[in-house]
Amino acid sequence: MTITGWLQIGLFAAVIGLLTRPLGGYLTRVYADERTFLQPLLGPIEKELCSLARIDPSLEQSWYRYALSFLVFHAVGIIALYALLRLQSAFPLNPQDMSEVSPDLALNTAVSFVTNTSWQSYGGESTLSYLSQMAGITVQSFLSVAAGMTVAVAFIRGFARRRAATIGNFWVDLTRGTLYVLLPICVVVALFLVAEGVPQTLAGSAEVTTLEGTVQAIARGPVASQEVIKLLSGDGGGFFNANSAHPFENPTPLTNFVELVLIFVLGAALTNCFGRMVGSERQGWVLLGVMAILFGLGVGGVYVSESGGNPALATVSVAQAQTQQPSRAGGNMEGKEVRFGIAGSALFADVSTASSDGAVNAMHDSFLPLSGGILLANMMVDEVIIGAPGSGLFGMLLFCIVAVFLAGLMIGRTPEYVGKKIGTTEIKMTILALLAVPAATLGLTAIACIVEPGLAGLGNAGPHGYSEMLYAYTSAAATNGSAFAGLSTNSPFYNLTLALGMFVGRFLVIVPVLAVAGSLAAQPIIPRSNGTLPTDRALFVAFLLGVIVIVGGLTYLPALALGPIVEHFQILSGTLY
Amino acid sequence: MTDIIMLALIIVCFALAMTYAAFCDQLLAPGTTRDATP
Numbered sequence: 001m002t003i004t005g006w007l008q009i010g011l012f013a014a015v016i017g018l019l020t021r022p023l024g025g026y027l028t029r030v031y032a033d034e035r036t037f038l039q040p041l042l043g044p045i046e047k048e049l050c051s052l053a054r055i056d057p058s059l060e061q062s063w064y065r066y067a068l069s070f071l072v073f074h075a076v077g078i079i080a081l082y083a084l085l086r087l088q089s090a091f092p093l094n095p096q097d098m099s100e101v102s103p104d105l106a107l108n109t110a111v112s113f114v115t116n117t118s119w120q121s122y123g124g125e126s127t128l129s130y131l132s133q134m135a136g137i138t139v140q141s142f143l144s145v146a147a148g149m150t151v152a153v154a155f156i157r158g159f160a161r162r163r164a165a166t167i168g169n170f171w172v173d174l175t176r177g178t179l180y181v182l183l184p185i186c187v188v189v190a191l192f193l194v195a196e197g198v199p200q201t202l203a204g205s206a207e208v209t210t211l212e213g214t215v216q217a218i219a220r221g222p223v224a225s226q227e228v229i230k231l232l233s234g235d236g237g238g239f240f241n242a243n244s245a246h247p248f249e250n251p252t253p254l255t256n257f258v259e260l261v262l263i264f265v266l267g268a269a270l271t272n273c274f275g276r277m278v279g280s281e282r283q284g285w286v287l288l289g290v291m292a293i294l295f296g297l298g299v300g301g302v303y304v305s306e307s308g309g310n311p312a313l314a315t316v317s318v319a320q321a322q323t324q325q326p327s328r329a330g331g332n333m334e335g336k337e338v339r340f341g342i343a344g345s346a347l348f349a350d351v352s353t354a355s356s357d358g359a360v361n362a363m364h365d366s367f368l369p370l371s372g373g374i375l376l377a378n379m380m381v382d383e384v385i386i387g388a389p390g391s392g393l394f395g396m397l398l399f400c401i402v403a404v405f406l407a408g409l410m411i412g413r414t415p416e417y418v419g420k421k422i423g424t425t426e427i428k429m430t431i432l433a434l435l436a437v438p439a440a441t442l443g444l445t446a447i448a449c450i451v452e453p454g455l456a457g458l459g460n461a462g463p464h465g466y467s468e469m470l471y472a473y474t475s476a477a478a479t480n481g482s483a484f485a486g487l488s489t490n491s492p493f494y495n496l497t498l499a500l501g502m503f504v505g506r507f508l509v510i511v512p513v514l515a516v517a518g519s520l521a522a523q524p525i526i527p528r529s530n531g532t533l534p535t536d537r538a539l540f541v542a543f544l545l546g547v548i549v550i551v552g553g554l555t556y557l558p559a560l561a562l563g564p565i566v567e568h569f570q571i572l573s574g575t576l577y
Numbered sequence: 578m579t580d581i582i583m584l585a586l587i588i589v590c591f592a593l594a595m596t597y598a599a600f601c602d603q604l605l606a607p608g609t610t611r612d613a614t615p
Contacts, residue, residue, distance in 0.1 A: 063605075067598045075591040079584065086580060103579040107586070425605055432601075507594045515601040 001307040002322055005343030009299055012257065012347060013292070016264050020288060021281075023265060024272020030180045031153045031173060031273070033057070042179050049175055060166035063518025066154055067511050069170035070147060074114050074507070077140060081110040084136045085128075094129035095204030096219075101127060108495035113137055115506035116144035116388055118230070118237030118358050118481035119472075119498055121490040125219035125240050130202060137237055138226045142186075145233035145266075146177040148390030151510050152270055153177075155394045158517030159418050160277045162525045167517050181266070186228040189262065193224040197251040200224040223248055231262035234388025236358030236481045244348065244361040245337050256344050256361060263357045266389035274393060278418045282536040287396050290544050294385045298374050299350040305371040306342050307331040312571050335366025346371070353378035356388035358481030365468065365485040369571060372484070373564030376471055379478040380560075381552040382437055391479065394513050400535070401430045401516070403547040407533050416532055419525035426519055429512040436508035438555045440477040440501045445470050445559070453493030459486040463570065464577035467563035476501035 029036050050057055061069065084091070085106040089099050101109065105121055112119040113136070124133065150173035157167045194200050205217040223239045227249055230237055244250040250259055268288060275284025309320030309331050322330035322342065336345040345362035352359050353375040364375055378385055384395040401415075401422055408415030408422070415422040448454030448469050458465040464486075471484035476498040483489075489498065526532075534540060567577065 064598060064602045068595065071591055071594050071598065075587065078587050082583065082587070103583050107583045428604065429601060503590055503594075508597065511594065511598045512601055515598075515605055519605050 020268045023269035027273040028276045055171045063514045067514045077114040078110045088129045088132045093131035098129045104492040104495040108499045111499040113140040115502045117479040117502045118235040123241030141229040141233045141235040149177045152390035152393045155517045158520035161521045164521040189228045190224045198224040234356045267386035267392040270393045302371045303346040335363030354385035356383040369564040369567040380556045429516045433509045433512040440504040444473045457488040462577045463567040477505035
């Protein structure tokens with residue numbers, strides 16, 4: 001470990017903390033349909049879009065209508081993206097003459113990007129045409145995160161409204177989120193990335209002659225425009241197979257830092273938006289505080305573990321002490337880019353798995369078992385450590401509901417959260433939402449472990465191979481999308497089962513979440529009394545942390561014990577996989 | 578043929594998700610909500 005490494009992590013946390021409040025205020029105004037500084041520019045476009053789509057912005061929807069709109073929108077998105085991938089060879093903007101994508105891979109990719117997962121069983125530069133990258137992948141990156149944010153906002157309205165039959169209009173929220181939040185940030189940051197060296201071109205691969213005299217094709221394309229939304233959306237699907245480890249996606253330590261900020265900034269700001277909309281910013285800070293503690297533990301753990309180097313190499317006298325010299329970085333540098341080092345890689349890996357983004361700037365398969373276990377745990381707690389914009393917040397609010405319910409059982413009072421009574425219906429829906437991801441993750445991993453097509457994809461034996469499988473299904477069901485690598489997943493078995501995991505992780509969570517929103521919105525707001533559990537104090541922070549760790553721990557500890565934990569002890573005894 | 582199977586899979590999955598939403602809506606019907614505490 002180095003001081004600069006810790007400073008890098010500290011600076012990142014400080015920047016996120018500083019951006020949370022102003023951006024949270026902006027999001028609140030956007031979703032409350034209040035005037036923003038972009039109104040004169042984007043207001044007419046919004047009006048025109050609503051008019052074209054025949055949307056009446058004043059007409060709100062019940063939670064059920066909202067959920068149906070959400071589902072129909074996603075169904076159309078999956079079918080459209082599937083068709084585009086299958087027919088890409090017949091469309092223009094295909095300078096490398098990419099052939100059509102196979103049916104199972106097209107289905108996996110369509111479900112992946114429409115559900116904001118971005119699991120990639122393919123290499124972008126060797127599989128997709130520019131049209132598929134731009135009109136398929138990039139468009140869905142925008143729409144999937146805008147849709148995720150609408151669910152979070154609808155959930156917040158459930159807490160904020162009293163005796164209301166509606167929770168907003170899905171189509172209006174979707175339009176406003178895309179137009180006022182995502183597009184402006186993406187335009188500005190894409191220009192910054194181009195200035196830093198990220199390509200943005202429709203020309204085909206560059207042909208260059210190497211020093212050895214051979215001709216090499218260097219893939220390029222409209223990278224910068226996809227890169228920004230890939231990070232901002234919590235999507236993470238890279239233009240290149242190597243994702244943010246590729247120098248054309250992430251060329252410098254500065255772009256690495258900006259990309260990290262992009263991944264976290266909207267998710268953090270939504271906690272402030274929640275606080276503002278329920279009338280107490282402290283409630284938002286409490287949620288962000290819990291996220292920050294879990295994030296600090298995770299990133300600290302990964303950084304310490306990777307800095308210490310591989311224990312198996314210590315026995316053969318390999319120098320692993322960290323230095324400030326790039327040529328002698330020390331620690332476990334396997335699978336990491338020298339320009340990012342241990343700290344930049346550990347921070348990116350933790351941010352990416354905590355946030356549901358799934359972008360990578362290092363190969364997670366090469367991380368030490370304990371680090372890999374932390375990355376898995378980040379995803380296993382339903383990615384509530386900031387999470388993707390939208391899903392992280394409503395995931396955390398589900399844990400808040402469980403926490404106040406457990407507290408209510410302890411003290412014998414009706415559970416309340418920000419003025420809303422938590423009844424049996426809310427608890428049932430919350431549990432349905434919280435159980436969907438572990439059921440998909442553990443069930444599909446178990447199936448893959450015993451069937452031939454599942455075992456055929458393994459690149460490593462023993463607990464490491466098992467960790468690769470567990471990671472793949474955890475990443476899919478938690479809609480993260482990062483890959484441990486080492487597992488060959490471009491087969492009909494993995495493409496279809498991972499698509500199923502992503503489907504369950506998105507829709508079987510969001511439907512009950514919207515149901516809870518509808519149920520809460522219909523209630524009155526109960527005034528605070530002496531019997532109300534304060535949810536804006538340090539005690540609740542500790543209690544909520546305990547609930548998240550215990551629920552996550554009890555659900556997944558046996559699965560983790562069979563993979564990264566046992567592998568760690570085997571490395572200590574000199575066994576490598 | 579494979580494309581038709583894949584599209585049918587997508588439609589069936591979304592039909593199930595919509596049924597799930599309808600089931601949740603039934604659970605939320607007035608009269609089904611009670612206090613969560615004993």
